[in-house]
Amino acid sequence: MLENRSCWCRPLPLPPFSPLVAALPETVPFVGPEALERRSGITIRARLGANESGFGPSPRVIAALSEAGADAWRYPDPENHDLRYALGAHLGIPAHAVMPGEGIDGLLSLAVRLFIAPGDVVVTSLGAYPTFNYHVTGFGGVLQFVPYAGHHEDLDQLAAEVRRSKARMVYLANPDNPMGSHWPAPAIAAFIASVPEGCIILLDEAYGETAPDGTLPAIDLDQPNLIRFRTFSKAYGLAGMRLGYAFGHPTLIGGFNRVRNHFGITRPGQAAAIAALGDRPYLESAIAAIGRSRESIAAIARANGLEALPSATNFVTIDCGGDGDFAARVLAELAQRAVFIRKPMAPGLDRHIRVSAAPDAELELFADALPQALRAAYEPG
């Protein structure tokens, strides 16, 4: 929210929002690092909280973005034609089985809108992606939460809750955010098979590129109730361009054409995504750098007597060894030292903090700040 709510405007009787919207709060699902800087007055020196990629996009992508400026006066292609064909070739599926959108966030909103009427039940894990929950609530869906089983989303209980609640939709991230864990492909395939065909499965693979081989199930467009989501925000290093995509059975994917903002993806964004797909060696080097960075983060955790969980993502989740309040104090102390990190909020997960892979210089700042932050967090007041 903007700080300055003062205004010369009179409070007025305003026309009412629709009944659905009248029940919703004004919210920002994630407070951005820029907002934290504005509030604290502290300029962030290590940006390790948003699971971006400080390794950045391919030099070819930066060149494409630079060239695209001169063409920014033209509307983007509303069909995203070239990008869809590039994505289709990348995935080995027809272009009309893929739909790009304004980040996975934008596509999740549309997917909820496509299938959920007010009162319909949607199942997700307690502590999973809050922006998905925001969109479900925004369209009147009723959330049913399943606790994590340790550090993993609980596939059996998710499927059981779908059947018990007669859910219309279930959300699963593999690899998982915020815990960084993953299920191997056969477990995901068994989960998909265990969900009734009348329930849409949204499988969020935002972190798919950084997962071990064998994590992502083979693509099967004949699966009638599965939509998968990937993004250029993580391994590709393009979070600022808002580029995600969904893929699945063409009839499901075509549904997005009923509701989407057709001109929603920028023209430079389309060019950047195509350039990113064209530079496989850079992607592999970025994935390798992320892998090394994960090891560095785990080593920093161990040097401070903390447990780093195994990660299939571009972040490492660290058990701070205390309760949720303690982890929150560690986070606040890190923020005081110009290190931006986020943490899970759900009971059972909330004793962890989540550190994004990043170049060494930022990790060194984290390594310097962590022991100080832990000491300060042990001695409150």
Place this chain on the structure above:
Amino acid sequence: MLENRSCWCRPLPLPPFSPLVAALPETVPFVGPEALERRSGITIRARLGANESGFGPSPRVIAALSEAGADAWRYPDPENHDLRYALGAHLGIPAHAVMPGEGIDGLLSLAVRLFIAPGDVVVTSLGAYPTFNYHVTGFGGVLQFVPYAGHHEDLDQLAAEVRRSKARMVYLANPDNPMGSHWPAPAIAAFIASVPEGCIILLDEAYGETAPDGTLPAIDLDQPNLIRFRTFSKAYGLAGMRLGYAFGHPTLIGGFNRVRNHFGITRPGQAAAIAALGDRPYLESAIAAIGRSRESIAAIARANGLEALPSATNFVTIDCGGDGDFAARVLAELAQRAVFIRKPMAPGLDRHIRVSAAPDAELELFADALPQALRAAYEPG
């Protein structure tokens, strides 16, 4: 739509869309020039159909876009803080009375979602912005159409239809698209006063910068049922970046925080918009160039015996002197000659074509092609 609908996928019993969505068609409200090129195999040489600005954005904006590439790995600020303050300063209102969005298109979708429940009536002019209609239908609103009065939207009849149908929302563009006409500010103020306060007025001022002085009403945030929309897509020359904004009473504007895609505007886009607002001399030179281009288009029309309507926008609407079929043939003949132009489709408006302001080189192509296209259209077959 993509051409290649063939697929190895089996037709399957798929989970149903929500009842609202099940009734919607798959659609693209505007066929883009790139799609026309793909279908015809003809590369467009004069891009005069989408009311973009071929004069482009400010050099400062192009520089800002070029610099922003290196930062594209960072998520954008979800609060659009700096852009909102810049827009507030530009308009002379508090930042929290302004909401940026993914073009006016994206904001219209959200505005409809905020206020319209299925079955609610929405009033617009017959032949006005089709993308608005798409969003109304998409949320279950029921459209009531009011015919144009000559080349103008009919303010008295729009207000009368709002009262008759007990509408919850009315849409008005001033200046108007597709006719290029405008009402002076006092007429708009009288219209606003004549609409019951329970009906939200969406005032689309996409073409506000190119209108004569005295077209845009003074800003009054105490107006309880008015949301105004402007964009960087027209005079600012940034259609490819998807940057629009809404402003009005802070409680109405705050409503967007209940439903929007918070990370929807790209990071380079936010930087570009701020840079654009900071270069007032360039904007004025672009407006002057658009004005000269309007005169050139009118002269080309007159040289061919056609009437050009007065324009307050970045395009000129030309009466082709025949019926809708004749104008459609002119358009098709121009397309054969690599000149891309669009036309209104509604009865009474459809004998016109609509030519975007553009640099001289493109207008010369139009000047060369128009007499040939008119001759060919007179002699079909």
